[in-house]
Amino acid sequence: MNNSVIVQGVSKQYGSKKQPVVALSDISLDIATGELFGLIGPDGAGKTSLFRILTTLLLADKGSATVAGYDVVKEYKAVRKIVGYMPGKFSLYQDLTVEENLHFFATIFHASVADNYHLIKDIYEQIAPFKDRRAGKLSGGMKQKLALCCALIHEPKVLFLDEPTTGVDAVSRNEFWDMLQLLKKKGITIIVSTPYMDEASRCDRVALIQNGRILQVNTPEAIISGFTQPLYAVKAPGMLSLLKQLHNTPGVLAAYPFGEYHHAVMQPGVSLPFLGKDAEVKAVTPNIEDCFIQLMQHHA
Amino acid sequence: MKQFLSFVKKEFLHILRDKRTLFILLGMPIVQIIIFGFALTNEVKNEGIAVLDLAKDQSSGELIRQMDASRYFELRAYLQNEQQIEKTFLKGQIKLAVVIPPGFDHQLRHTNKAQLQLIADASDPNLANTMVNYAGSIVQQFQSTIFPQQQAAYQIQTELRMLYNPQLKGAYNFVPGVMAMVLLLVCTMMTAITIVKEKESGTMEIMLVSPLVPFSITLAKAVPYLLLSIVNIISILLLSVYVLDVPIRGSVLLLIGMSILFTMVSLSLGLLISARSSSQQTAMFISLVGMFLPTVMFSGFMFPIENMPKPLQVISNIVPAKWYYIIVKSVMIKGVGFNAIWKEALILAGMCTFFLAMAIRNFKIRLA
Amino acid sequence: MPKEKAITAEMLTKRFGDFIAVNAISFEVDKGEIFGFLGANGAGKTTAMRMFCGLSLPSSGKATVAGLDIYKDNEAIKQRIGYMSQKFSLYEDLTVKENIRFYGGIYGKSDTYIKKETEILLHQLELEAQANTLVGALPLGWKQKLAFSVAIFHQPDIVFLDEPTGGVDPVTRREFWNMIYEAAAKGITVFVTTHYLDEAEYCDRVSIMVDGVIAALDTPAALKKQYHASGMDEVFQQLARGAKRQDN
Numbered sequence: 084m085n086n087s088v089i090v091q092g093v094s095k096q097y098g099s100k101k102q103p104v105v106a107l108s109d110i111s112l113d114i115a116t117g118e119l120f121g122l123i124g125p126d127g128a129g130k131t132s133l134f135r136i137l138t139t140l141l142l143a144d145k146g147s148a149t150v151a152g153y154d155v156v157k158e159y160k161a162v163r164k165i166v167g168y169m170p171g172k173f174s175l176y177q178d179l180t181v182e183e184n185l186h187f188f189a190t191i192f193h194a195s196v197a198d199n200y201h202l203i204k205d206i207y208e209q210i211a212p213f214k215d216r217r218a219g220k221l222s223g224g225m226k227q228k229l230a231l232c233c234a235l236i237h238e239p240k241v242l243f244l245d246e247p248t249t250g251v252d253a254v255s256r257n258e259f260w261d262m263l264q265l266l267k268k269k270g271i272t273i274i275v276s277t278p279y280m281d282e283a284s285r286c287d288r289v290a291l292i293q294n295g296r297i298l299q300v301n302t303p304e305a306i307i308s309g310f311t312q313p314l315y316a317v318k319a320p321g322m323l324s325l326l327k328q329l330h331n332t333p334g335v336l337a338a339y340p341f342g343e344y345h346h347a348v349m350q351p352g353v354s355l356p357f358l359g360k361d362a363e364v365k366a367v368t369p370n371i372e373d374c375f376i377q378l379m380q381h382h383a
Numbered sequence: 384m385k386q387f388l389s390f391v392k393k394e395f396l397h398i399l400r401d402k403r404t405l406f407i408l409l410g411m412p413i414v415q416i417i418i419f420g421f422a423l424t425n426e427v428k429n430e431g432i433a434v435l436d437l438a439k440d441q442s443s444g445e446l447i448r449q450m451d452a453s454r455y456f457e458l459r460a461y462l463q464n465e466q467q468i469e470k471t472f473l474k475g476q477i478k479l480a481v482v483i484p485p486g487f488d489h490q491l492r493h494t495n496k497a498q499l500q501l502i503a504d505a506s507d508p509n510l511a512n513t514m515v516n517y518a519g520s521i522v523q524q525f526q527s528t529i530f531p532q533q534q535a536a537y538q539i540q541t542e543l544r545m546l547y548n549p550q551l552k553g554a555y556n557f558v559p560g561v562m563a564m565v566l567l568l569v570c571t572m573m574t575a576i577t578i579v580k581e582k583e584s585g586t587m588e589i590m591l592v593s594p595l596v597p598f599s600i601t602l603a604k605a606v607p608y609l610l611l612s613i614v615n616i617i618s619i620l621l622l623s624v625y626v627l628d629v630p631i632r633g634s635v636l637l638l639i640g641m642s643i644l645f646t647m648v649s650l651s652l653g654l655l656i657s658a659r660s661s662s663q664q665t666a667m668f669i670s671l672v673g674m675f676l677p678t679v680m681f682s683g684f685m686f687p688i689e690n691m692p693k694p695l696q697v698i699s700n701i702v703p704a705k706w707y708y709i710i711v712k713s714v715m716i717k718g719v720g721f722n723a724i725w726k727e728a729l730i731l732a733g734m735c736t737f738f739l740a741m742a743i744r745n746f747k748i749r750l751a
Numbered sequence: 752m753p754k755e756k757a758i759t760a761e762m763l764t765k766r767f768g769d770f771i772a773v774n775a776i777s778f779e780v781d782k783g784e785i786f787g788f789l790g791a792n793g794a795g796k797t798t799a800m801r802m803f804c805g806l807s808l809p810s811s812g813k814a815t816v817a818g819l820d821i822y823k824d825n826e827a828i829k830q831r832i833g834y835m836s837q838k839f840s841l842y843e844d845l846t847v848k849e850n851i852r853f854y855g856g857i858y859g860k861s862d863t864y865i866k867k868e869t870e871i872l873l874h875q876l877e878l879e880a881q882a883n884t885l886v887g888a889l890p891l892g893w894k895q896k897l898a899f900s901v902a903i904f905h906q907p908d909i910v911f912l913d914e915p916t917g918g919v920d921p922v923t924r925r926e927f928w929n930m931i932y933e934a935a936a937k938g939i940t941v942f943v944t945t946h947y948l949d950e951a952e953y954c955d956r957v958s959i960m961v962d963g964v965i966a967a968l969d970t971p972a973a974l975k976k977q978y979h980a981s982g983m984d985e986v987f988q989q990l991a992r993g994a995k996r997q998d999n
Contacts, residue, residue: 102888126918127891138592140750159748160594168592174585178400179393190389191593217400223792233589250917252791253948253984254991278918279947281984293920323932339925342952342982343971372949376921 087241087272088114088137093146095132095295106132107295110146114274114288119267121286122276123371129295130276131171134245137274138168151240151272164192167239167271169230171246177219181210181229184218185236192237202269203232206262224255231262241272248277260285283371291375298378303371310369310377312336315355316344319362332356339376346373386595390603397577398607408573412565412615416622419557430514431477433460435468438487442497446525450481455517468502478504479514491529558623559711560684562642563704565615567649567678570608572670574653578604579666588750597746601657605650612646613639623715632718641714641724644731645707651738652703658745678704706730755782756815757909757940758803763812765798772798774963775812780956782908785931785941787951790960791991796944797913799960803942804911805829817908830858833902833939836913840898843887847878850886851901858905872900892923896930903934910934912943916950928953951983959990966990 090112098104107129114120122130135141137150139159147154153161175184185207189196200207210225210232218229227247234242244263248256260282263273275286283289283303291298291306299306319325326345329338334353338345346367349355355364398405432450436443451458459476462468468480482500484490491497501518503511578601581587590600616639623629631638652674660666679685681695682704688696699705706727713719713727721728758780765773773795780786790796801807803816805825814821817831841850848869855865873879876896886894895915903910912931916924928950935941943954951957951971958968967974967990971983978986 104888125891125920125923128920135750140588140591142749163592164594166592168589170585170588172585174589176393176397176586177584179396183393183396187389187393188589188593191386191590191595193386193594250792250914250946252946252991253987254791254994257988280921323936339922340928340953342949372921379920379922 086113087116087118088112088120088148088150088274090133090137090148091146093133093136093143093148095129095136095141095143105295107136107143110295110297112290112297112300114272116272117267117270119263119273119285119287120275121283121289122274122292123278123280123283123289123375124276124292125278127294128292130292131245132295133292134168134243134274134276138166138243139163165240167234167237167242169234169242169244169247171249173226173230175218175226175230175233178217180215180217181221182214184229185232188233189236194237196236199236199238202235202238202266205265206235207232223251224258227251227255227259228262235266235271239271241274242266244273244275246276246278248279248282256282280372280375281370289371291371291378293375293379293382296382298375298382306371306374307369310374312351313349313354314367314369314373315347315349315364316341316367317347317355317358317362317364318344319359325358325362328358332358337377337380341372348373348377387599387603390595390600391606394577394604394607398611408569408611409614409618411568412561412619413622415561415565416558416619416627419561428454429457430455430479431459432456432479432481433462433468433471433477434458435462435465435480435482437485438483440486440488442488442491442529443483445529446483446522447481449525450518450521453517453521455514455521472502472504478511479518481518491526557684558619558627558629559708559715560682562616562619562711563645563682563684563707564675564678565619566612566642566646566707567674567704568670569612569615570605570646570649571653571656571674572667574605574608574650575656575660575666575670576663578654578657579660579663582661583663591748591750597748598743601654601742601746605654608653609643609646609650612649613643616642616646629715631715633714633720637721638711638714641707641710641728641731644728644735645703645710648703648707648731648735648738651735651742654742655738655745658742658747677702681705682708684708703731703734756780757782757784757817758786758942759813759815760799760803761813763799763802763814764810765795765802765807766810771963773802773809776960776963776965778958778965778968780940780942782940783935783938784956785935785943785954787954787957788942788944788960789948789951789957789987790944791994794960794991794994795963796960800911800913800942800944804832804834830905831908833905833907833910834913835898835902835910835915837895837915837917841886841894841901844885846883846885847873847889847897848882850897851904854901854904860905868904872904876900892919892926895919896923896927899927899930899934903939907939909940909942912941914944914946916945916947924950948982948984948987951987957983959987961990961994 090110093107093110095107096103096105110133122133124130132141136143137148137155139155139162142156149155150162151165155162176187179187186196189199206228210228213221213225218226221229231247248259251259256279263275263285267273286303288300288302289306290300299309301309317325317329322340322345326338326340329335329345329347332355334350335347336350337348347355358364434447436447447458450456456479460471462471471477472480480502482502484498487497499522501515503515581590591597620631620638624631653670656666656669660669681688681699681702683699688699688705691699710724710727713724756779761777762775763773763777764771764775776799788796788800798807802809802814802821805821805828808822816828819828819831821828842853845853851869851872852865855868873882878893878897881889886897889897899912899915916927919927924947931941931943945951954971956968956970957974958965960966967986969977974986975981975983978989980986980989
């Protein structure tokens with residue numbers, strides 16, 4: 084079994100027939116065993132719907148999907164035995180202690196904490212000093228770690244993490260991704276969704292998703308090298324007027340604020356004209372966010 | 384099985400950690416029994432009476448003594464003439480006046496047809512009615528003491544419930560009603576809420592993605608409440624017997640067994656409600672409006688079903704509490720055995736099966 | 752008097768029992784400034800923001816918002832500020848127009864004002880066709896832009912934005928910041944928290960809270976220079992990595 088997750092032509096709509104809300108339209112994906120795969124897109128892109136279909140919580144309107152070889156509809160019971168799932172909302176029992184939560188989740192998956200402790204050791208050690216504390220009284224970062232332990236304790240083959248880093252500060256986000264790298268080494272296929280574009284670089288491959296459609300699937304490096312137009316970072320006093328100036332400059336395909344600079348995408352072969360003596364201009368390599376913006380505009 | 388037990392254990396932890404709810408669940412039956420048993424009862428106790436004894440003979444003296452001795456009445460005034468009757472009423476000292484005509488003893492012993500006038504303050508018609516009944520039964524008792532072997536000629540019209548409840552005690556009616564209400568509240572509402580709570584908090588999502596069979600999730604949820612209900616049943620019965628003096632005439636085991644049957648009906652109703660609702664408010668609302676009100680209205684303990692219009696009588700048949708109420712009254716107060724209540728028990732068992740089947744059918748193995 | 756101050760804080764402190772959520776912070780925000788209020792989870796951002804919005808009284812210290820004392824005038828402050836958070840913004844079961852009407856109404860704006868401004872607002876947001884659509888049916892990005900417009904509908908002196916762009920796509924995020932610039936250009940002071948550190952670059956000045964104190968406060972350029980960092984992300988990582996506490 085080389086592919087851990089296979090999605091073929093999955094579509095999903097919500098709402099009434101008159102006013103359907105398209106959550107997913109014709110999604111196809113192959114995720115290899117042992118891969119750390121990122122599903123990157125804003126809220127409402129369809130990430131959670133796709134996760135729920137893959138974790139057998141939701142039925143697709145069209146298309147099919149398998150997880151570790153099991154069909155998510157016909158063999159949903161088998162799928163439920165081998166996946167670990169961490170929903171977007173903190174979903175542990177707030178009135179149970181850290182330890183009680185962990186043991187409870189182990190038991191319902193017919194597993195024992197002792198048998199699989201090696202999987203969670205690195206993470207659990209950080210929250211072990213608080214093992215008698217109720218989960219509801221934990222800090223945000225610790226809740227997240229406990230939730231990850233609970234999703235891992237039955238040694239799942241495939242781990243689904245739905246927006247584990249949303250609303251988490253940059254430092255904690257970094258730590259979380261470090262933990263995922265360690266888990267990947269243990270051979271678990273990990274599928275993570277996130278709205279933070281900068282996290283793409285931490286994944287083996289990513290799917291950029293927007294309005295229920297996949298814009299692109301590839302390694303972060305390949306996505307970036309697919310951005311062929313020249314890109315410049317521009318800075319000058321009076322950033323707002325600079326942006327207007329860029330929008331009116333011939334040859335500029337797109338211009339948008341990017342941190343302390345503006346990014347200007349140029350038509351290939353056209354160079355950026357002189358923008359004033361105070362302007363700082365430099366050619367830059369695009370990052371995933373540039374690619375996402377460009378892909379969004381292509382699909383609009 | 385280990386899975387199931389660990390789920391049950393978790394449910395117990397939830398209940399034990401939420402001290403306030405636990406306190407309410409265990410304290411509620413006690414408070415209700417006390418409120419219904421004492422405060423709300425239309426029982427008569429030491430009501431003031433006045434006597435106008437125009438006979439002043441042996442029998443009249445004995446009757447007055449017996450009335451005064453009863454726990455229902457207290458002799459407040461010994462009147463001299465008829466004019467005083469109304470005056471005493473107006474002073475608010477008495478609720479009932481007894482007028483004994485001249486020659487009472489003679490008439491009683493020789494013609495068997497003595498007359499007696501009871502004048503009641505009917506501003507509270509229920510109270511008046513009850514007092515007249517009490518007084519009537521005292522007179523009857525009095526007759527049987529003087530003529531033990533003779534058939535009493537003095538006939539007193541009594542209500543049907545007097546038949547098994549000669550002292551007309553309110554608690555006799557309330558105890559079975561409170562049992563039905565408490566069990567329904569604890570089982571139906573709490574079970575419904577606790578399952579929906581998991582849907583709201585998102586933990587149901589993880590439960591569904593686990594190998595747990597949905598049915599065992601719901602069943603595990605019901606177990607703690609079943610046990611809690613048994614505690615409640617026992618505390619209600621103990622209170623009834625030792626505080627309210629309501630005896631258990633029939634088999635205690637039968638009574639508890641039937642209560643467990645009703646508990647299971649309530650639990651399956653709770654499961655059904657939880658399967659259909661997505662928020663705690665909805666679950667609570669359905670439990671209260673859909674279950675609690677019909678129970679109060681149609682079980683027969685607040686309003687007699689026989690007095691209702693025909694369509695409402697038909698509706699009352701689908702209210703489980705009605706059948707349970709009949710069973711409890713029969714076993715506890717009439718003291719009958721299973722052969723007298725098997726029909727009601729069968730109806731409850733049928734309802735339980737039906738609701739449970741519906742609950743399982745409606746349980747979603749996926750998110751909507 | 753030099754620049755007018757929108758917010759001043761002097762040794763502002765909030766204790767919860769033994770826990771000092773906000774520990775004697777002092778700073779000033781100029782009128783019309785876009786002020787980024789950053790910090791790790793649990794650093795005390797939300798607590799500090801609640802004090803400025805008049806939702807919670809400080810344990811000690813002084814502070815003014817729009818020139819008003821936060822102890823004495825906390826009700827008057829509420830008239831002068833706007834507030835928008837990612838979690839609660841608009842009523843999903845009311846239409847776009849009804850939401851605007853409602854918020855205009857609670858700030859006591861006249862019917863003619865509401866009517867006139869609603870049209871301008873709908874035009875700016877290009878939402879004219881959706882005026883009678885339920886807010887719940889709008890895409891997230893539009894909702895957030897509408898929520899911001901509603902938060903400044905009553906022309907407050909200061910608008911507090913609590914993670915306004917969480918989960919919003921990169922294009923809409925930039926459109927959102929455009930609206931912030933425009934508001935600031937009209938003289939509205941913007942006080943904003945965010946987890947997107949590239950957005951910190953869009954602010955005039957940035958403060959970074961760590962463990963209840965302000966660990967750094969300056970323009971993004973000066974901070975990057977001071978910490979020898981190429982981006983605000985690095986500045987933040989350096990400062991917040993030393994944090995002892997984590998909370999929500």
